[in-house]
Amino acid sequence: LGASISAASMSLTGTLMAFCGAAMMALMIWCYLEIGKRALTQSIRESKMMRMLVMLATSNWVRAGLVIAFSPVILPMLVISILNQRVRRMRxxxxxxxxxxxxxxxxxxxxxxxxxGTIFIKINYLVMVYWTLFIGVAKATVVFLxxxxxxxxLxxxxxxxxxLFAIGLFMFLLPPVPGVPVYMTAGVVLAARCGALPMGFWGGVSLAVALSFALKLVACCGQYMIGFCLGKSIKIQQLVGVDKLFMRGVERVLSTRGLRFSKVSVLVGGPDWPTSVMCGILKLNLFQIILGTTPVVxxxxxxxxxxAFLAGGPALEQTGEAATDTSIYDTIASSMLMLSVAVQGGSLLLAGYFIQDTIAQHQEELEKHRPEHDAVVALTNREAEETRAYMEVLEWQAMSLSDRGIILTAVILNLLSMGIFQFMDEATFKNFQVxxxxxxxxxKGGLDGNAWSVVLWLGWVANAMFFTGCCLHCVFLCIIRKKAAAQLQRRQSVRSSGTSVQVMAAQI
Incomplete structure (x- = not known):
């Protein structure tokens, strides 16, 4: 969601991310203070959904996210705790x-x-996802559009x-590109192009609305076919977890016919590319998926x-140019953008609720054996020993000092770069709009004819830190994979030796 706004406005995304983070933190504190520890513990014991949420909250992915979220305050909190202990001892x-x-x-x-070891790897992956969505693709999309x-x-x-249709469709088929900047571009171009024509500003806006809606539905079909082709691979099915409880819950929600509220929430609130591609991997009914996507309008x-209002508003009908005083149009444009955020964000929250509710109500049915997933289960079982060896060499106590230094340096560089991008956005990139x-x-808000000038000097420093951290991360993964392969080979050699001894003993 934030990536969509980031690709539409370079100045709004930081405010939105900060607001969402503060709101989530305030909500968690309020729930704890209002409900109480005892009531929360009891509800967790009695509710299947709460137990699943607790399992999710204690996963390494969530822990990695918590480390990222609290990284700016970890060092200050540590210093305060040390000073607090010294003062207590003195008193x-x-x-x-x-x-x-x-x-x-x-x-x-x-x-x-x-x-x-696992958490640090996941921290780096999350920072890479953040950079791809909020920095790399988002900034490039704004400049390109x-x-x-x-x-x-012209x-x-x-x-x-x-x-517009051809380029928009191509961009929709790219995994990291969100739909919001494509919709905004349609409004900017068609409102400006039609302002001086007989159909006028509002005719151009209506045309842009229809074009964006049709483009989204056609793009969903293309994304669905990408997923349908990818879903023929057993490895892809394993990676997305088609045999897991959560994905089966998603499948059950999306398999309903018509415009069920739960189904619409997932299709409208979910990210553009992953949602439609997942429908293709699960081989759901394409017509029903398109029908459930129609409220995306x-x-x-x-x-x-x-x-359209950012392009100059209704003044385009009289002069063919934007109005001199655009403050009211800018306000309307920001309000419209936040309305879109509210609809998609609310749908995403409801989607999470409906999926968890479906899993809680139909858990036994969803956990039943399904023959079509036997190949995925067999592949997972074959790779179990490799995964176990990989996890063993990732144990922090088992790592060498040099390995720890490499991954720690990578994490620190990535977190520092992310902090600079997040909290110093105006010092890293120019405030450039579509x-x-x-x-x-x-x-005047331009780039002086040089697209690269959108990146300021601090942005180049932060990008250098990020890419250095990524290189160190790749080096660490290569080292760990070699050690895991060596450990697996030693284990297989010991097993083969033991089998040979048993055969010889039986022959004697």
């Missing part, structure tokens, strides 16, 4: 020689049981529509309106 409140107070010691002891706007305005209306239309012009001067 005679404790006689312990420990560096940390008892509460902090309990936290450290619980953290010692975490598999930090800005250039595209200028080019399409074409005839029919060619503009065909060009509630997400695409506000984005089209946002782009309706801006690359050829304009920087004082």
């Amino acid at each position: 005679g409140k404790t006689t312990s020689d420990s560096l940390l107070p008892e509460g902090a010691q309990r936290v450290v002891r619980s953290l010692a049981f975490w598999n930090w 800005s250039w595209l706007n200028e080019q399409l305005l 074409w005839d209306l029919g060619a503009v529509i065909a060009g 509630l997400v695409s239309s506000p984005c089209v309106f946002a782009g 309706y801006s012009s690359i050829e304009e001067s920087s004082g």
